[in-house]
Amino acid sequence: MRLLLSLPFIGLLWVPFYNRELPSLWGFPFFYWYQFAWVPLTSLLIWIVFRDGLKKGEE
Template sequence: MRILLLLPFVGLLWVPFYNFTEPQLFGFPFFYWYQLAWVPISSLLIWLVYRSQPHDDADNEARR
């Protein structure tokens, strides 16, 4: 699951992939809205990876 965290890096660091003005979305060139779209996508990916990892309860650690 942690490999999902590489998707934003690959998607955003390869600038020639999205260095275009068309198609526009609400007047924003593709260059800008593509980058802005990665903000919620990255948050969702981080949440998915976080939820997939096992966590120890703080209460259980204090009792040991």
Template sequence: MTTPKSGGWHPIWLILLLPYIALLWLPFYNQAMPNVLGFPFFYWYQFIWVPLTSLLIYVVYKVAK
């Protein structure tokens, strides 16, 4: 019986750093304007990263598979 081989390091994994970098740089999005549907920039910028991060994880999973 063989054991499954681990994937190892793949350069596409660096894409997963994008959400961390984008959300840790607080002075960039610490502002109220522009509003989108009544939400200040501070909130919708963070909200947009939730589905975007899920999409990035999916892409990395499919490419590194």
């Protein structure tokens, strides 16, 4: 389950994947909105791993 925490790291580490302008979203180039999209996704992943840890009795 803790491997989920590596997804944001890998997704943002591979810069050539998102180093482009298109597709744009509401006028923002892909480079910016891709990085901003990881903020709530990372929070969600941290919460999922935290809840799983609580179920298993970990602190």
